Structures are given as structure tokens and as C-alpha cells.
Amino acid sequence: xxxxxxxxxxxxxxxxxxxxxxxxxxxxxxxxxxxxxxxxxxxxxxxxxxxxxxxxxxxxxxxxxxxxxxxxxxxxxxxxxxxxxxxxxxxxxxxxxxxxxxxxxxxxxxxxxxxxxxxxxxxxxxxxxxxxxxxxxxxxxxxxxxxxxxxxxxxxxxxxxxxxxxxxxxxxxxxxxxxxxxxxxxxxxxxxxxxxxxxxxxxxxxxxxxxxxxxxxxxxxxxxxxxxxxxxxxxxxxxxxxxxxxxxxxxxxxxxxxxxxxxxxxxxxxxxxxxxxxxxxxxxxxxxxxxxxxxxxxxxxxxxxxxxxxxxxxxxxxxxxxxxxxxxxxxxxxxxxxxxxxxxxxxxxxxxxxxxxxxxxxx
Amino acid sequence: xxxxxxxxxxxxxxxxxxxxxxxxxxxxxxxxxxxxxxxxxxxxxxxxxxxxxxxxxxxxxxxxxxxxxxxxxxxxxxxxxxxxxxxxxxxxxxxxxxxxxxxxxxxxxxxxxxxxxxxxxxxxxxxxxxxxxxxxxxxxxxxxxxxxxxxxxxxxxxxxxxxxxxxxxxxxxxxxxxxxxxxxxxxxxxxxxxxxxxxxxxxxxxxxxxxxxxxxxxxxxxxxxxxxxxxxxxxxxxxxxxxxxxxxxxxxxxxxxxxxxxxxxxxxxxxxxxxxxxxxxxxxxxxxxxxxxxxxxxxxxxxxxxxxxxxxxxxxxxxxxxxxxxxxxxxxxxxxxxxxxxxxxxxxxxxxxxxxxxxxxxxxxxxxxxxxxxxxxxxxxxxxxxxxxxxxxxxxxxxxxxxxxxxxxxxxxxxxxxxxxxxxxxxxxxxxxxxxxxxxxxxxxxxxxxxxxxxxxxxxxxxxxxxxxxxxx
Numbered sequence: 001x002x003x004x005x006x007x008x009x010x011x012x013x014x015x016x017x018x019x020x021x022x023x024x025x026x027x028x029x030x031x032x033x034x035x036x037x038x039x040x041x042x043x044x045x046x047x048x049x050x051x052x053x054x055x056x057x058x059x060x061x062x063x064x065x066x067x068x069x070x071x072x073x074x075x076x077x078x079x080x081x082x083x084x085x086x087x088x089x090x091x092x093x094x095x096x097x098x099x100x101x102x103x104x105x106x107x108x109x110x111x112x113x114x115x116x117x118x119x120x121x122x123x124x125x126x127x128x129x130x131x132x133x134x135x136x137x138x139x140x141x142x143x144x145x146x147x148x149x150x151x152x153x154x155x156x157x158x159x160x161x162x163x164x165x166x167x168x169x170x171x172x173x174x175x176x177x178x179x180x181x182x183x184x185x186x187x188x189x190x191x192x193x194x195x196x197x198x199x200x201x202x203x204x205x206x207x208x209x210x211x212x213x214x215x216x217x218x219x220x221x222x223x224x225x226x227x228x229x230x231x232x233x234x235x236x237x238x239x240x241x242x243x244x245x246x247x248x249x250x251x252x253x254x255x256x257x258x259x260x261x262x263x264x265x266x267x268x269x270x271x272x273x274x275x276x277x278x279x280x281x282x283x284x285x286x287x288x289x290x291x292x293x294x295x296x297x298x299x300x301x302x303x304x305x306x307x308x309x310x311x312x313x314x315x316x317x318x319x320x321x322x323x324x325x326x327x328x329x330x331x332x333x334x335x336x337x338x339x340x341x342x343x344x345x346x347x348x349x350x351x352x353x354x355x356x357x358x359x360x361x362x363x
Numbered sequence: 364x365x366x367x368x369x370x371x372x373x374x375x376x377x378x379x380x381x382x383x384x385x386x387x388x389x390x391x392x393x394x395x396x397x398x399x400x401x402x403x404x405x406x407x408x409x410x411x412x413x414x415x416x417x418x419x420x421x422x423x424x425x426x427x428x429x430x431x432x433x434x435x436x437x438x439x440x441x442x443x444x445x446x447x448x449x450x451x452x453x454x455x456x457x458x459x460x461x462x463x464x465x466x467x468x469x470x471x472x473x474x475x476x477x478x479x480x481x482x483x484x485x486x487x488x489x490x491x492x493x494x495x496x497x498x499x500x501x502x503x504x505x506x507x508x509x510x511x512x513x514x515x516x517x518x519x520x521x522x523x524x525x526x527x528x529x530x531x532x533x534x535x536x537x538x539x540x541x542x543x544x545x546x547x548x549x550x551x552x553x554x555x556x557x558x559x560x561x562x563x564x565x566x567x568x569x570x571x572x573x574x575x576x577x578x579x580x581x582x583x584x585x586x587x588x589x590x591x592x593x594x595x596x597x598x599x600x601x602x603x604x605x606x607x608x609x610x611x612x613x614x615x616x617x618x619x620x621x622x623x624x625x626x627x628x629x630x631x632x633x634x635x636x637x638x639x640x641x642x643x644x645x646x647x648x649x650x651x652x653x654x655x656x657x658x659x660x661x662x663x664x665x666x667x668x669x670x671x672x673x674x675x676x677x678x679x680x681x682x683x684x685x686x687x688x689x690x691x692x693x694x695x696x697x698x699x700x701x702x703x704x705x706x707x708x709x710x711x712x713x714x715x716x717x718x719x720x721x722x723x724x725x726x727x728x729x730x731x732x733x734x735x736x737x738x739x740x741x742x743x744x745x746x747x748x749x750x751x752x753x754x755x756x757x758x759x760x761x762x763x764x765x766x767x768x769x770x771x772x773x774x775x776x777x778x779x780x781x782x783x784x785x786x787x788x789x790x791x792x793x794x795x796x797x798x799x800x801x802x803x804x805x806x807x808x809x810x811x812x813x814x815x816x817x818x819x820x821x822x823x824x825x826x827x828x829x830x831x832x833x834x835x836x
Contacts, residue, residue, distance in 0.1 A: 004549035007806065011553075014810030208822035216777065218579040219593050221770030 019204070026203040037203050039065035040210035044200055046072060049191045052149045053142040057135055069107040078102055079114060079132045086155040090127050091357060094151055096143040096252065097134035097162035100268050100333050103340070104136055110337040115344035126357060131156070139166040140248035148255055158262045158356060160347070161252060164245070164300040165268060165333045171241025171296065172288055238296055246303045253311045262356055263313045265304045269343060271332045272297045273319040283331040314354060321346045364404045366612045367567050367824070374401070375616065382620060387544050391518055394620075398521040402486070405527070409485040412450060413521060419446045420495040421516045424502045424509035436503055443499035447492040454485055459687030487527035489684055491520055493651055498534040500655060507535045515541045522622075524613040528606070530627040531647040537622075545621030554802055558615030560816050565608030565785065568819030572781050573601035581747060588765040591757045593774045595740040598747050600782050603631065606645070626798070632739070633793050635731035637701045638709075640739065648684070652677050670706065675699035685746075690754070694745040701738060784815060 030037060038045035042063060050056035059076040063069065073081045086092050095101050095113050103111025109118075113132035120128035133151055135142070140163045147159070192200070199205045249265065256263045267273075271280050272294050281290075288296070301317060308315030322328060328339030335343060351357050364371040378397045382390050403410050423443035430436045498519075501507035510516050519538050580586055580594025607628040614624045625647050634640035641649040657677040663670040675696060682695020719727070741761075748754045792798050801812055 004553055008549060008553050010806040011809050011813070014806050015814055018810055018814050204818075205822065208818060212823055215780065216773075217575055219576050219590060219597075219770070219777065220773040221590065 023202060023204055026207065030203065034064075034066050036063050036065040036068075037206050038063040039068050041200070041206050042070075044192065044196075044206075046070065052145045053135070053138070055135075056146075068105070071108055077131060077133050078111070079108070079117070079130075082129060082131055082154075084154060086129075090129050091158070092129050092131060092154060092156045093158045093160060093351075094131045094133055094147075094154065094156040095160045095162060096138075096147060096151075097160075098138040098143075098166040099134070099136040100165060100335070101132060101162040102134035102136050102138075103132075104334050105330065106335070106337060106340065110340055112335055112340040112343040112347075115340050116348055119344055119348040123352075128357065134162070137166055139163070139170055140245050140252070141167075144248045144252050144255075147252055152255070152259055156261055158264065158351075159252065159256050160264050160266055161249060161304075162266045162268055163249070164297075164304075165270070167241065167245045167248075168293070168296045168300065171245075172237050238292065238299065241296075242299045242303055245300065246307065249304065249307055250311065253307065253313055257311075263311075264351070264356060265308050265313060265315045266347070267301045267304055267315070267317040267319060268333055269318040269322055269324050269329060269335065269339065270297055271324050271326075271329055273301070273324055280326060283326065283329075285332055314356065316347065316350055318343060318346065321350075364401060366609065367563060370404075379619065383547065390545070390620075391514060391541060394522065395514060395518045398518065398523040398526060401523040402521060402526055405486045412454075412485055412488070413491060414517075416447060416450060416492060416495050417517045417520045418513075419443060420499050420520075421510075421513050423499050424516075425511070427499060427502045428509045440499055440503045444496055447496045451488060451492045454488055456683075456687045490529045490531055491526065493531050493648075494534075495520055497531075497651060497655060501533070501535060510534075510538055510542070512542075522617070524616040524622075525624055528609050528613070529645075529647055530610055530613070530625045531651050532625060536625065540622050547619070547621050551618050551621065554799060555615045555618030557799065557802055557813075558611045558618060560615075560813060560820075562608040562611030562613075562615060563820050564816040565604040565611065567608075567824040568816070569781050569785055570601045570605035570608060572823060573597045573604065573778075576777065577601050577747070581749070581753070585756065586760060588760045588763070589767070589771060590774075591744075591760045591764075592740075593778065595743055596778055598743050599632070599736070599740050600778070600785075602743065602746075603628070604785065629798065630789050630793050632736050633732055633789070634739075635728060635735055636705045637698065637735070637738075638705055640735065641698075641702070648681070652681055656680060667710075671703040674702045674706070678702060689751070690745055690748055693751075693754075694742055697742050697745055701742075784812075784819075788812075 029035070038061075045063060046057060046061050047055045048058040057072045057076045057078065059072060059074050062071040070078065072078055075082065075084065093116075101111070101113055103114070108114065111132065113130050113134070117128075117130040120126060120130065131151075131154060133146060135146075138146070140161075143161070143163055253263050271284065276284070276290075284290075284293075301319075304315055305317075307313070318324075322339075322342050328336055328342050330336050330339075364374060374397075378393065381393055385393055399410060399413075402413060420443050423439045426439040427436050427443075430439065498507070498509075498516075502509050510519075515538060518541050519532070519534055522532075522537075525532060574597075577594050577598035580590055580597065583590070586594070610624075610627040614626075617624045627645060627647050629643040629646065631640055631644035634643050657673055660673040660676060661669050662673060665673075676699075678699030679692055679695040681698065682691040682693065685691045685694070741758075744757055744761075745754060748757065788801065792800050797803070801809060
């Protein structure tokens with residue numbers, strides 16, 4: 001006669017052993033191969049909920065993975081440490097942007113704000129500090145909110161606005177025709193529950209979740225279901241989105257002017273700013289139909305130009321200075337390390353040449 | 364309270380803790396109260412309905428048994444059956460028939476204004492009304508003695524693990540378990556726990572994830588044939604894992620408390636023909652229909668034509684039982700037709716007199732399983748489709764719109780990722796002819812399997828949690 005009590009106990013112990021062995025095996029593997037589990041769930045390890053912007057970068061967080069090295073400083077921004085109070089004799093440049101200037105997929109030191117800092121560091125005549133306050137997924141609304149609620153305290157001298165793509169991403173969602181379905185915080189992160197926090201101590205759990213997120217949610221090749229009422233990229237949707245974008249940028253400019261801060265508007269380097277080649281098309285994240293997307297990208301440039309003229313602030317179209325192709329961009333809008341260097345060099349030259357840095361290091 | 368919700372498990376832990384402390388009578392009262400609470404948590408207003416059905420059938424059962432003449436027995440049987448059918452008919456089929464009649468009248472040129480009611484379908488109504496009807500019919504047929512304890516009878520009707528989606532239990536197998544002392548043993552705890560976990564795994568990991576893929580295909584327009592096929596595969600796994608998962612959880616919970624519920628699924632996708640399929644799929648419904656519809660209609664005793672007709676009628680009713688919609692009826696008729704065709708072939712085509720080589724026989728069996736699985740999938744198209752137009756469009760895609768694309772490999776991988784463990788387990792279960800074969804393997808293999816299932820439930824469970832399909836029936 002089988003003793004089932006012992007059988008149950010044996011199975012329970014075996015389960016625990018398997019769990020422990022798998023967890024320990026993963027940890028050893030990650031340690032030996034220089035991998036960081038955080039790279040499999042950056043949303044949890046790098047971000048925190050934020051009352052103003054929906055989410056923001058978690059201070060002192062880092063990912064030190066074989067393919068990605070990211071460190072967030074003690075104030076919650078990517079890049080080197082800086083103090084909230086501006087050091088005497090320093091000219092502060094703040095960069096407002098999303099993943100395009102945050103440096104999505106790039107290691108520390110490879111982003112264009114990092115490269116820009118290096119260029120200024122090499123130039124001993126100016127003491128310039130470049131604060132990269134960009135966050136993955138931030139739109140002009142979040143940049144404006146962040147600027148008005150936090151960044152003014154850093155006492156910047158110049159603000160570089162590198163915004164556009166994330167706004168376009170939200171345009172189809174925010175129009176009145178869809179009842180203001182989204183407020184622009186589409187990637188809002190909720191505070192993790194205590195259970196979730198506990199589970200995140202397990203490598204098995206994190207890898208399992210990463211695997212879950214990797215599996216396509218629909219069969220590959222399936223045609224998207226017909227929209228319920230109206231396609232999410234009508235001209236009126238785009239027009240409304242553009243107006244919101246323009247309003248946000250004007251607000252940033254107004255706040256900056258009121259605080260005697262200079263502003264420079266930059267049109268992002270974008271593959272869609274010129275006719276696409278077949279190879280390039282596969283790298284585009286088509287959030288709407290191609291013709292609408294091209295139109296939206298053009299509208300961003302037109303809006304920035306108009307604001308520049310009307311508000312008398314400088315405007316730089318990077319697409320006129322650098323040929324956007326797959327050597328400088330890894331996809332539609334994210335720079336490669338080479339692209340970062342190019343962007344930084346062009347902007348450095350522009351800032352020096354345009355006189356925007358007058359009094360730099362002497363403020 | 365769904366079996367795959369935390370609320371249910373808190374409820375069950377509380378009930379089970381108390382259950383272990385009580386004697387048999389106390390346990391029965393506790394289970395009855397818990398069952399009504401469980402049912403009331405869906406919609407307390409329908410508690411009256413289940414109580415009414417319980418009292419009517421309990422009373423009719425005794426009166427049928429006591430009645431001296433056949434006429435009286437028939438009267439009480441009629442009261443029982445009619446009251447159950449009236450409850451079922453009103454709540455489940457009223458709108459369906461009113462709509463149908465209205466359309467008919469409109470087609471003849473009139474503009475009727477029939478009374479439309481906004482009727483909410485009580486959860487599990489098809490299951491418990493079938494159980495209570497079988498009780499009085501069995502007493503009428505002298506196959507069962509009525510119980511004289513209304514609490515025991517009420518528990519037979521309302522026992523919460525099987526209340527909302529079966530299995531459809533017979534009183535002659537379940538009532539004795541209520542009336543006798545039950546022992547909770549370690550082996551039953553182990554096998555009950557296994558069934559619960561296996562059922563949760565099937566529901567949460569396989570069914571809920573397959574649902575996403577199937578839903579996307581059925582929501583699409585003019586999908587190519589290959590996508591439709593993948594959608595049907597996904598739905599075939601979804602509906603099987605969903606319903607059999609529910610049954611496994613129900614059987615596991617019952618076993619933890621010392622009860623044994625009937626087996627409802629026995630590897631249905633290993634069926635080689637429709638008859639075998641219905642011996643393996645929703646067994647408690649198919650045996651119910653056989654005992655109380657097909658055989659009373661005459662079964663196969665009244666000639667070939669009547670046999671085919673009886674099959675069609677029984678299966679059409681089976682379709683209608685699933686829901687008040689034409690596509691369910693169509694699915695039922697489809698099942699009736701393939702059962703009839705199979706019966707016709709079986710009776711008219713001579714089997715070879717010589718013995719086939721073993722390997723050839725095995726290959727032929729595999730081929731039959733694969734072919735019949737696709738026949739079943741075609742049936743699921745009728746079952747799942749939202750309209751006749753969709754059935755035509757998808758059938759046309761299946762027949763004419765095939766083209767091999769790179770996505771075949773990727774989509775096969777998706778299905779394989781979610782179903783490989785189920786398929787492997789079932790292959791072993793089939794080969795060993797033992798549905799609980801895992802319990803007989805060594806504890807290391809058991810532990811690995813349980814960990815994999817837990818991993819599937821907890822990691823992939825949060826992605827999508829859906830209602831059980833059969834709750835709506």
C-alpha cells in the first residue's frame with residue numbers, strides 16, 4: 001500500500017527543489033555571462049509611477065546587461081550625475097524629448113545628448129552642462145508638464161525641444177471624434193502591487209513575463225479587424241493632434257520666455273522625412289497608414305517652423321543637415337551610435353555658430 | 364465567482380476548512396449553504412428558480428414513487444418535466460422563438476409587435492434542469508428510489524463544483540455519495556489537487572490564450588484559408604481546454620471533499636469517427652441525450668430511416684441545448700448528419716476480412732484521428748461563427764483561399780507553445796489508457812509537470828482571464 005502522505009511530501013519538496021535549482025541556475029548564468037535581469041523588464045526596473053507625467057525614470061536605477069548599459073542618476077535622469085542647484089559659471093542646457101533623445105536601445109555614452117556633452121567638455125572655453133531629461137515615450141504634453149513642474153528648478157539657460165514622434169503616436173487616440181479616449185499618457189505605468197514586487201525578486205518570474213510579452217498576441221499575418229466607426233488616422237484626427245502638439249510647444253516656449261530661458265526647437269531626424277526605400281519600410285513602426293504618417297511628420301516640421309517664426313525662437317531641421325538613412329537611424333526615428341555623433345556634432349556647431357551660447361559659462 | 368478567480372479560492376478555502384471539521388450531516392448542510400451562496404454570487408435573484416425546481420422535483424419524485432396507478436405517475440412526471448422545460452424554455456429560448464415567429468410573420472407581409480422581454484439567462488440552468496429531469500424520469504422508470512431527505516436532494520441539485528457547468532450528474536450515482544459517509548484520504552487529496560491544477564492549467568494557460576487568437580481570426584474580414592484554419596485550431600483547443608478544464612477543476616474539488624463526479628471528457632480529439640467522438644466529448648450530456656431523447660424516440664429499433672431521423676433530432680436538440688441561436692442548431696444538425704453518414708458507412712461498407720499489418724493499422728488509425736479532427740474543426744466553425752454569412756465566407760476561404768506563407772511556421776509555433784504539454788500528456792494518457800497516468804509516474808517527473816503547470820497558470824494567467832464558455836449554456 002502506497003503511503004500517500006509521504007508521496008505528497010516528496011512531490012512538494014521536489015517542486016521546491018526544482019524551483020530553487022532553476023532560480024539558482026538562472027542567477028549563476030546571468031552572473032557568468034554578464035547579463036542583467038533588469039533588461040528583460042525595464043518597465044519595472046527603470047521606471048516609477050509619476051503623479052505629473054504618468055511615469056518617470058526611477059532615481060539610481062540601472063541596467064548593466066551584455067547588450068544594454070543604462071544608468072539613471074540620483075535625480076532620475078539618464079546620464080551623468082548633476083546637482084539640482086546649477087554650479088556657478090555653468091551654462092545649463094536641458095533636453096526635452098522622448099526615446100529619440102533618451103537614447104532608446106543605446107548604451108550610456110552613445111546617446112546624442114551624451115555625445116553633445118563630450119563635445120562641450122572638449123571645448124575648454126565654455127563650461128556647459130547638458131541635462132538629458134528625456135524619457136522613453138514622452139510626448140510634448142509630458143515634456144511640458146515635466147518642464148513646468150520640475151525642470152525649471154534646475155535653472156536652465158537653454159532648452160532644446162526634440163519632440164514630435166511620440167505625439168504623432170498619440171494623435172489618433174486623443175481626438176474629440178473618439179471622445180478624448182486617451183489623454184496622451186498612453187504608456188502610463190501603474191504602481192506595482194506588493195505581490196508583484198515580491199515576485200520581481202525571482203528571475204524565473206521576470207523571464208516568464210518577458211517571454212509572455214514576446215509572444216504575438218494574434219496570429220502572424222492576420223489582417224487587423226475593421227475599425228468600429230472611423231479609421232484612427234483621419235485628417236481631422238491628425239489636425240486635432242497637430243493643434244495639441246503646437247499648443248504644448250507654445251506653452252513650453254512661453255514658460256521658458258517668462259523665466260528668461262532660451263529655447264531651440266529641433267525637428268527630429270526621421271526616415272519618413274524623405275521617400276522611403278523598401279529596406280527602410282521594414283524598419284518603420286507604422287502607427288497609421290504610410291501616407292498619413294508622412295503627412296503627420298511633415299505637419300510636425302511645419303508646426304515647429306511656424307512657432308519658431310511667430311515666437312522668434314531658433315529652429316533646426318536636422319533632416320536638412322544630415323541625410324536620414326539606415327546608417328544614422330536604426331529605425332524610423334531612433335539614432336544609431338553613428339547617428340548620435342552626427343546629431344551631436346551638428347547641434348554643437350549650430351549652438352556655437354548661432355550665438356545661442358553667448359555668455360555660456362559666465363552666467 | 365469563477366474557478367479561476369481569487370474570490371473563489373478564498374471561498375473554497377473557508378468552506379473546505381469548515382468541511383473537514385464537521386460530520387457528514389453537518390458537511391451536507393454546509394455544502395448546501397455554500398452552494399447557494401456560490402450560485403447567489405452570480406445573481407441572487409435566481410436562487411428562487413433553483414429552489415422552485417428542487418422542491419417541485421423532490422415532491423414529484425416522491426409522488427411518482429407512491430402513486431399506485433400509471434396515470435398518476437404520468438401526471439407527476441409531466442408536472443416535473445413540464446415545469447423544468449418551462450423554466451428552461453422561458454429563460455433560454457423565449458427571445459429566440461419570439462424573434463423567429465416575428466420574422467416568419469414579417470415574411471408573410473404583416474408587421475407584428477410581439478412582446479419582447481429582456482431576459483437574463485440564469486447561469487447553469489441547462490445543467491441543473493437536466494439533472495432534476497433525469498431524477499424524476501428515473502423514478503418513473505423504476506430505476507431509482509426517491510430520496511426522503513430534501514436537504515440531500517437539494518445538495519444533489521446545487522452541489523457547487525458542478526452547479527454551473529456540469530458534469531450533468533445522475534441521482535443514482537451522486538445521491539448515495541451524499542447519503543454515505545465520505546472519507547478524505549491522502550491519495551484523493553493528491554489526485555484531487557492534480558485535477559484542479561490540470562484543469563486550471565487548461566483553462567488559464569491554454570483556453571484563455573487560444574481565445575485571443577481565435578477571436579482575432581473570427582473578428583477579421585476575408586481572412587485567407589490558412590488563417591481560418593489556424594483560427595479553427597485555436598478555437599478547437601480553446602473550447603476543449605475551457606470546458607474540460609472546468610470539469611477537471613469541478614471533479615478535483617469534489618474529490619478533495621470525498622465525492623466522485625462523472626468523467627465528462629475522455630481524450631475527444633483522439634476520436635476516429637463521430638460516434639467515438641460523442642463517447643469522449645461531454646459524455647454526461649451525450650449519455651443523457653441518449654437515455655432520455657434518442658432511445659425514447661426509438662433509437663435504432665425502428666428501421667434505418669427512423670434511426671437517421673432520431674440521430675438528427677437528438678443532435679439538433681443537442682445543438683439547441685448549447686444556445687438559443689441558429690448556428691448552434693446548425694452545428695447540432697451537422698453532428699447528426701456526420702453521425703448518420705458514419706452509421707451508414709459502418710453498416711454498408713464491408714470491412715476487410717484479412718488482418719492488416721500492425722504498422723499499417725496504426726498509420727490508418729492516426730490518419731483517421733487527423734481527418735476526424737478536421738471534421739470536428741469544421742463543426743466548430745458552425746459553433747463559433749457569429750452569422751451564416753461568416754460561415755459561408757470562412758468556408759469559402761478554407762476551400763479556395765489557401766496559400767502558403769511564412770506565417771505558417773510562426774503560427775504553428777504559437778499554437779505549439781501553448782498546447783505541446785497538453786498534446787504530450789494526452790498522447791501518454793491515450794497510450795496508457797489512463798487519464799491520471801501522471802500520478803503514477805515518479806515524483807520528480809510529477810514535480811516538474813506541476814511546476815510547469817503552475818508557471819503557465821501564474822505567468823500566463825494574468826494576460827487574459829475569460830469566462831468559461833459553457834457557463835452561457
